[in-house]
Amino acid sequence: MDFVGGFGTTRLPHPERPMVDNPYRGDRLSTVFVGREALLSELEQTILKRGAICPIMGARGIGKSAVSRRLEDRLAERVVVVRVEGGVDDVQRSLERRWPAFRAGDFVDSLVEVTRSIEGKGALLVLDEVERILADPRGIALLDNLRKVFDDTDGRLSIVVLGGTELRSLLKDSASPFLGKARLRVLTGLSRDETAQLVRQPLGASVSDEVVDSLWAETAGHPRVLQHVMEQAVDRWCAACHEGTDGGLEAYVRDALVEVRRLWLEPELYRQWWQNLREGGQRTYRLLLRAGEPLPRSEWVQRLGDDPVPWVEVLESTGIAVGGAAGLLPRGSGFAAWVRENHPEGSAAGPSDPALDGWLEAQSCGAFERTTVASLARWARRSVEFPGLLLKPGGERGNGGLLSEHALRLSALMALTQHDALAVVEPEALSAGSETRSDLKLRAKDDTETRACLEFKIYQRNDYKTVVQQAIGYAIPSDAFTAVIVVDRTGKTLEDYEAHCFDSAAPRARVPSAAGVEHPALLTEHARSNAGSIRVWHFLLRLPTGR
Numbered sequence: 001m002d003f004v005g006g007f008g009t010t011r012l013p014h015p016e017r018p019m020v021d022n023p024y025r026g027d028r029l030s031t032v033f034v035g036r037e038a039l040l041s042e043l044e045q046t047i048l049k050r051g052a053i054c055p056i057m058g059a060r061g062i063g064k065s066a067v068s069r070r071l072e073d074r075l076a077e078r079v080v081v082v083r084v085e086g087g088v089d090d091v092q093r094s095l096e097r098r099w100p101a102f103r104a105g106d107f108v109d110s111l112v113e114v115t116r117s118i119e120g121k122g123a124l125l126v127l128d129e130v131e132r133i134l135a136d137p138r139g140i141a142l143l144d145n146l147r148k149v150f151d152d153t154d155g156r157l158s159i160v161v162l163g164g165t166e167l168r169s170l171l172k173d174s175a176s177p178f179l180g181k182a183r184l185r186v187l188t189g190l191s192r193d194e195t196a197q198l199v200r201q202p203l204g205a206s207v208s209d210e211v212v213d214s215l216w217a218e219t220a221g222h223p224r225v226l227q228h229v230m231e232q233a234v235d236r237w238c239a240a241c242h243e244g245t246d247g248g249l250e251a252y253v254r255d256a257l258v259e260v261r262r263l264w265l266e267p268e269l270y271r272q273w274w275q276n277l278r279e280g281g282q283r284t285y286r287l288l289l290r291a292g293e294p295l296p297r298s299e300w301v302q303r304l305g306d307d308p309v310p311w312v313e314v315l316e317s318t319g320i321a322v323g324g325a326a327g328l329l330p331r332g333s334g335f336a337a338w339v340r341e342n343h344p345e346g347s348a349a350g351p352s353d354p355a356l357d358g359w360l361e362a363q364s365c366g367a368f369e370r371t372t373v374a375s376l377a378r379w380a381r382r383s384v385e386f387p388g389l390l391l392k393p394g395g396e397r398g399n400g401g402l403l404s405e406h407a408l409r410l411s412a413l414m415a416l417t418q419h420d421a422l423a424v425v426e427p428e429a430l431s432a433g434s435e436t437r438s439d440l441k442l443r444a445k446d447d448t449e450t451r452a453c454l455e456f457k458i459y460q461r462n463d464y465k466t467v468v469q470q471a472i473g474y475a476i477p478s479d480a481f482t483a484v485i486v487v488d489r490t491g492k493t494l495e496d497y498e499a500h501c502f503d504s505a506a507p508r509a510r511v512p513s514a515a516g517v518e519h520p521a522l523l524t525e526h527a528r529s530n531a532g533s534i535r536v537w538h539f540l541l542r543l544p545t546g547r
Contacts, residue, residue, distance in 0.1 A: 022238065023202040024231040033070050034201070034223075035194035039185060040067065043160075044074050051122065051155030053147070053178055057167045058187035058317040059276065061224025064162040067187065068126050071160065079124045079158070087132040088142050107142075111149045115157045123157045130163035130170075143170065144177035165276075165314055189221030189319035189331060198226055203234065205249040215257060220332030222319040228264060232256035261334055270338045273318055282343070283445055284311040285320065289336055294327025305445070353377065355516030362514075363523065363535070368444040369481050372416075372452060373520065373537050376483060379415035380519035380539050383487075387543045390487065399458055399489050402543075408456045408487060413440055439474055452482055459488035460500065468526070468536055469505040477531035483520070485539040494521050497540050508533060 046052045058064045072081045084094045092104040095111065103110040115123045125146070133139040150157055161167065161182075170178045190198065195216040199207050219225040233256035237249050277285060284304055288295060291303075300308045312328060315321035320332045330336060356377055360370045383390060389411050392401050402408075444450040455471035471482045486497060507524035522538040 022231060022234045024227055024234055026227060026231060033066065034198045035190050036063065036067050036070070036187075039187075040071055040074065043071055043185075047075065047122070047124065047158040048078060051150065051153070051158045053150060053159045053161070053182040054185065055161045055163070055167045055170065055178070055182050056185045056187060057163060057165065057313065059164060059273070059319065061222065062187045062189070062317060062319055063223050064187060065128055066223070068128065068160055068162055072124070072126065075124060079122045080118055081124045081126065083126045083128065085128040088136045088138045091127070091133070091142060107145045108148050108152070111145075111157075112152045115149065115153045118156070122155070124160065125157065126160045126162070128162045130161050131166055134163075134166055134169075140177060147177045147181060150181070165310075165317070168310055168313070184313070186313050186317045188316045188322055189219075190216075190223060190226070191221060192216045195219075195221045195226065198223070199230060199253070203249070207250050207253060211250050211253055215253065218257065218261075218332065218334040220319045220322075220335070222332070225260070225265065225269070229253065229256045229260050232259060265334060266338055270335055270342075273320065273335065274339065274343065276318065277314060280311045281314045281318075284308065285315055285330060285339070288315075288321060288328060288330040289339070294324075294329050296327045297323075300328070353517075355514055359514035359517055363511075366450075366480070368450050369452075369535075372442060372481075373483070375416055376412065376454075376485065376537070376539060377517075377519045379412055380485070380541050382415075383411065384519075384541055384543060390543070397489070399460065399487075402458050402487060402489065405456050405458055408458070408485075409440060412454070412456065412485065416440070416442065439471070449478055450480075451476070452479055454483045454485060457484070457486045459486050459490065459492065459497070466505075467501045468524070471536060472505060472526055472528065472534060475528075475531075475534055477528075479534060481535040481537065483537040483539065485541065487541045487543060489543045491542070494540060497538075498522075507536075 043052075043054055046054070056064050056067060068083075072083065075081065080098070082094050082098045084091050086094075092107075095102045096104065099114040101110070101117075102114050127133065133142060136142075146159055150159060161170070161178075167184065170176050171182055171184055192213070196207075196209075196212045199212055199215065215226070215229065219229070230253070233249060233252040236252045236256065240252070274282065287303060295303060300312070304311065312321065312323065315330075316323060320330060320335050322329055322331050353374065356374060357370075360373060365373070390403055390408060392403055439456065440454045442452050442454070453471065453474040455467060455474070457467050467484055467486070471484050475482050484501070486501070488497070502524075505526055508527050509525040511523040511525075513519075513521050513523075519539050519541070520537045521540045524536045524538065525533050526536060527533050
């Protein structure tokens, strides 16, 4: 909601004596509106000049409905408005109620006729929460019909579409009904000055700049959050006034912020935001938190990956990031603190394995190395327990019953791509079509210089005495580690494996797996002539010899 209030003409008999009625009550439609002036003016001019399809994207509570209602008020004398808050059937019923001549069975031609029959005015259709329409199998067809009506009425019909991130699919997909017809508007949190208006204006009460700054910093100017804080603050202030213990609104604003954070933001809303960001948005937000300074638009692709705009829009429309001339910045100190506490950097790799985590910590591994080794360990355990994806049909015993190394590599690739901390997980470009090399190349999500190559082998199928040297040979000087993954069904021991695989790559240091860790089985460190030493993690997947 982009308001606070409900009684826009109510004034206080004394600037520090609140009325009994609370203008911030969430069960009322506001008559006080704060901010969005530039957006409203642009929408108004566009619709009146030539008609338009106007998608407005934002998270719940960011103010989409309030903006659309304010727009309706501005256009009321010049446009006939039909507002729909529902699905496909609700659209048809709303059109029938507004124009009895409309025939749902002849949707396009009928709506074109009634739109053209309006004398001296255009028509505006507002679709609030378009997700309800998209959830219906008939939804895309309905939106496609509306686009046809828009095309056939020469600007007499405008359409405002309100929704969350699913709105992008209506604008980007090749089959989108609005492709090339609409420009997305993204709602963000209120500015600092708008937050001050929202806090002070409805009651005319004095709240210091210091409290406004704290409120804006923690809430990121999110209208719904601000409303909740102010609703509680005014309730307590009113109660204190009746009891004769009024200390001014400001003290209650501070207390309400703490209470709303404890009872609603942390246990509920922040969790919803984090889940709705999905992996791409979560990764982008983490990077902004680490950056510590505005991220210029020129560095978005380099730092955030290909096509970063959709994820930036998700953050902005949730109210937890803002972009401007200076660059992109995270917003909301409360949400940032919650993310750091509940989703620390290491958590993106998946469920924790305490024994393996302790071993990795003891080796002073970086986040990328920890993520890679832990991900491979989980995949190795699953592959040993459920080896069906690696075996040929027919039950052949021994390593002859294993599928090719290519299949082994693809199995691991499928597992590694589930972890968003890894930006690139792909077959080495030079070996994509060759069975003689089977490594995978990985890169860290937020660091284009950090990478690792993984080498996969089936034990003793070919000459594997150079496998470790082979893996080290793929490394570039900046690589800190590599991994060798060997699958075996002949019952050989770790010592057998070492005897066959270390030939010309004798380790400078050898560290067996920690207690409680089966995968990886071994860590070795090797000297290099062209760079510093490199760690090699050894995964030995000993599968049953027969089915």
